[in-house]
Amino acid sequence: MAEYPRLLHTVLDTTRPRQLAEFYRQLLGLHYRPGDEPPTDGTADEADWLVLVDSAGARMLAFQLVDHLARTTWPTHEVPMQLHVDFTVSSRDELERQRGRAEALGAELLLDRSDDPDEPLYVFADLSGHPFCLFVA
Incomplete structure (x- = not known):
């Protein structure tokens, strides 16, 4: 092989x-x-x-x-994401718990789709502006 x-x-x-x-x-x-x-x-x-x-x-x-990092403008595309990271949790309750933890650590909420019946999720920006998703697996 x-x-x-x-x-x-x-x-x-x-x-x-x-x-x-x-x-x-x-x-x-x-x-x-x-x-x-x-x-x-x-x-x-x-x-x-x-x-x-x-x-x-x-x-x-x-x-x-890096010396300079242009923050993404997502969901518009003037400065594209180029990469984002997805993280999963086991339940809606855990999704809410992890949202609180992420925000307490300094994450910025970019998108709230927690009411989506098929794939509830949040999109955040980390401290450097990199988007990441938390969603129920």
Whole structure:
């Protein structure tokens, strides 16, 4: 059988790698790859590349420093999304709980389709303006 490339992780550009990594670490219950943790000795955090892993150590998301990031204008297309991430939850109650968590962490609600009978969902922007969806699987 032929070998195929495997997805290692998804990389998000950001002007604030630590803040965006912290947002997703807390939202998704992930952990820093060893060596990517925030400094604890009072030194400045100058991270320009960070990786979050799951409990088994599999890479999930990475964050790359960029000097400038034009925020998407979605749902209009002057500045397209280019990429978004989808996350699922098990129930409508869990969808509402996770909406509250996302907003408490700083996410901005872009679209509320929670009343959709087939696929209730919310679309948010993260701290760097990247859209992501939370919906009932």
